[in-house]
Amino acid sequence: MKLHSYFRSSAAYRVRIALNLKGLQPEMAFVHLRHGEQTQPSFAALNPEKLVPALEVDGQTLTQSLAIIEYLDETHPTPPLLPSDPLGRARVRALALAVACDIHPLDNLRVLKHLKSAMGHGQAEVDGWYRHWIAVGLGALEAKLAGDARTGRFCHGDTPGLADILLVPQIYNARRMECPLDGFPTLLRIDAACRELPAFLAAAPENQPDAEG
Amino acid sequence: MKLHSYFRSSAAYRVRIALNLKGLQPEMAFVHLRHGEQTQPSFAALNPEKLVPALEVDGQTLTQSLAIIEYLDETHPTPPLLPSDPLGRARVRALALAVACDIHPLDNLRVLKHLKSAMGHGQAEVDGWYRHWIAVGLGALEAKLAGDARTGRFCHGDTPGLADILLVPQIYNARRMECPLDGFPTLLRIDAACRELPAFLAAAPENQPDAEG
Numbered sequence: 001m002k003l004h005s006y007f008r009s010s011a012a013y014r015v016r017i018a019l020n021l022k023g024l025q026p027e028m029a030f031v032h033l034r035h036g037e038q039t040q041p042s043f044a045a046l047n048p049e050k051l052v053p054a055l056e057v058d059g060q061t062l063t064q065s066l067a068i069i070e071y072l073d074e075t076h077p078t079p080p081l082l083p084s085d086p087l088g089r090a091r092v093r094a095l096a097l098a099v100a101c102d103i104h105p106l107d108n109l110r111v112l113k114h115l116k117s118a119m120g121h122g123q124a125e126v127d128g129w130y131r132h133w134i135a136v137g138l139g140a141l142e143a144k145l146a147g148d149a150r151t152g153r154f155c156h157g158d159t160p161g162l163a164d165i166l167l168v169p170q171i172y173n174a175r176r177m178e179c180p181l182d183g184f185p186t187l188l189r190i191d192a193a194c195r196e197l198p199a200f201l202a203a204a205p206e207n208q209p210d211a212e213g
Numbered sequence: 214m215k216l217h218s219y220f221r222s223s224a225a226y227r228v229r230i231a232l233n234l235k236g237l238q239p240e241m242a243f244v245h246l247r248h249g250e251q252t253q254p255s256f257a258a259l260n261p262e263k264l265v266p267a268l269e270v271d272g273q274t275l276t277q278s279l280a281i282i283e284y285l286d287e288t289h290p291t292p293p294l295l296p297s298d299p300l301g302r303a304r305v306r307a308l309a310l311a312v313a314c315d316i317h318p319l320d321n322l323r324v325l326k327h328l329k330s331a332m333g334h335g336q337a338e339v340d341g342w343y344r345h346w347i348a349v350g351l352g353a354l355e356a357k358l359a360g361d362a363r364t365g366r367f368c369h370g371d372t373p374g375l376a377d378i379l380l381v382p383q384i385y386n387a388r389r390m391e392c393p394l395d396g397f398p399t400l401l402r403i404d405a406a407c408r409e410l411p412a413f414l415a416a417a418p419e420n421q422p423d424a425e426g
Contacts, residue, residue, distance in 0.1 A: 048356030049311060060300050063316065067306035074299045086287045087273050093280035098262060100310070101277065105318035119338065119343065129332065143261030 001026035002056040004046070006033045007208035010104060010169035011065040012053040016208075017165045018069040020174070020199035022076045030210040033109055051052060068098055081161045092156045095144065095163035099170045103137030107173065127177065134179045138187060141167070146186040153193050160194055168194045172205070214239035215269040217259070219246045220421035222380035223317060224278040225266040229421075231282040231377045234414035235289045239268070245422040246322055280314055291292065292334060294374045295333035305369045308357065312383045314327045318352030325406070340390065347392045351400060354380070358400040366406050373407055 003019070004025045005012040019026060031037045031052050038050045047054040047063050055062040055071075062068045073081045082089045105111070109132050115121045115129060145151045155163035171191045174181060181188060194200045206210060216232070216239045218225040232239060244265050251263045260276050268275040268284075272372040275281045286294045296303045318324070320343050328334045328342060341347045368376035376385045384404045387394060396400060407413045418424060 016400070048360070049315065049353040051315070058300060060304070062303045062307065064307035066314075067303045068309055069302040070306055071299055074302065084286055087271060087275075089287065090275045090280045090284040091273075093283055094275065094277035097277040097279055097313070100314050101279075102262065102264070102317050105314050106324065111319065114342075114345070119332070119334070119342065121332065125332065129327075132327070133333065140262040157418040207300075 002029055003027070004019075004029045004031050004043070004052050004054040004056075005208070005210070006031050006052050007205045007211045009033060009052045010173055011051070013172070013203055013205060014065045014165050014202035015055065015068050015072075016165045017168065017200055018081060019071050020080060020202050021081065021165075022072055024072070024076065026158070028209065041050035043068065061116075066096060066162075069165065072152055073162075079159065081165065083156060083161070083211075088150070088156060090152065091148075092161055092163045095133040095141065095155055098137065098141055098144070099166040102140070103133055103170055104173075106133040131179045132176050134174045134177070135183075138170075138174065138181070138184050140180075142186055145190070151186065153188075154190055160197060160200075164190060164194050164200075167191060184212040214322055215242055216240070216385045217242045217244050217265050217267040217269075218270070218421070218423070219244050219265050219390060220418045220424045222246060222265050223321075223386055225265070226382035226385070226416055227278045227378050228242070228268065228281050229416035230267045230381065231285050233375065234292060234378075235285055235311075237285070237289065241422065245423070257329075279309060279375075279379075280380055282378065286375075292372065294368060296374070300349065301363070301369060304361075304363065305374055305376045307374055308334070308354065308368055309369050309379040311350065311354055312379040315353070316346055319346040320390075343390050346389045347390070348396075351383075351387065351392075351397050355397045355399055358403070361367060362377075364399065365420065367403055373410060373413075377403060377407050377413075380404060 003015060005028060031043060037043060038052060044050050046061050049063055053065055053068060055068050062071055069081065081091055089201060113125050115126050145155060150156055152158040154160045155167060167187065168191055216228060218241055244256060251265060252302060258265050259274050262276055266280050266281060267279055276286055295305055319422045325339050328339050358368060363369055365371040368380060380400065381404055384400060
């Protein structure tokens with residue numbers, strides 16, 4: 001098993017957390033997104049989407065962080081990252097997808113670059129864009145989590161799972177971009193609970209071999 | 214079971230296809246996105262994300278189209294929408310997520326509106342944005358599908374599944390926005406095969422009770 005990662009990729013960060021929770025230690029390869037290494041032919045041959053993470057396993061290259069994490073959960077079921085009941089699974093997947101589909105795609109590096117280079121925006125406008133989608137997306141997540149008795153110490157009950165794996169890297173990014181987070185007390189409480197766990201700590205960008213200041 | 218839908222929402226379109234493939238006929242409720250009905254308090258109470266689709270089932274409201282479809286597949290396993298082997302499931306989920314995370318979020322209505330109202334772009338620039346992300350995203354999908362022997366009449370083998378459910382609404386949108394599609398022969402072939410099936414046809418926007426010209 002070999003994970004292609006970049007320390008600051010929040011999609012790679014998710015997979016690193018999942019691997020740690022499962023106690024798996026794949027070989028690591030580092031793809032420097034800011035240097036454009038993901039567009040090099042050797043990497044594009046591995047993943048035509050030219051995105052990290054990519055996980056090489058059993059002669060296949062798995063892509064898309066959520067698909068990789070579901071694969072890890074199916075092939076290494078302990079500890080489970082999803083509840084056992086279908087309604088609970090649907091809730092946790094929906095929380096995860098609210099990050100993966102409604103927040104992160106709008107704020108990732110290739111989109112921010114496009115806003116500058118093709119759409120002609122300056123840094124202040126791009127920062128405003130970033131913070132807008134963070135505010136909208138985290139606001140929806142806060143409402144979903146705060147108003148549901150199934151929310152526990154973590155997003156769903158008292159054990160960490162898929163939704164927490166998506167939440168923590170998104171909060172990390174929001175903090176890095178200095179987004180106001182005062183309106184999201186439930187998210188901050190869960191984020192803090194996660195970051196007490198070694199699996200989450202070891203996966204953090206600053207703790208990666210390819211980390212830069 | 215009650216589905217909150219909007220004829221032109223491609224996320225609702227996905228769920229409609231899945232319901233049809235499973236032979237399920239929920240009660241329908243229509244949320245007019247262009248009239249802003251999703252932001253009304255009554256709908257926001259149901260889904261704080263203020264997005265369709267939302268599926269009411271067993272006293273819960275399920276959100277996020279992929280989470281809803283996985284729920285339907287778990288609770289109504291025939292016909293299956295995912296392969297039985299973990300590597301195949303990872304492939305199909307990754308294809309689906311390549312649409313759900315890397316194309317659709319950038320081109321949906323709320324983002325296009327924001328590009329106009331907050332970022333100051335005119336229609337031509339917004340159209341260019343739309344077509345850019347379609348070209349990038351469908352290009353990656355075409356490369357993944359064309360270069361893989363597991364691609365069959367449909368995205369994965371010869372029966373329709375989750376990846377096809379995501380592909381068809383995205384191609385529908387691309388056509389409606391007059392995006393060039395010549396470079397994606399595999400996608401067009403699979404899209405045509407899907408649109409021969411009653412489950413896909415009946416789910417199309419123009420065949421919904423709330424359709425407008």
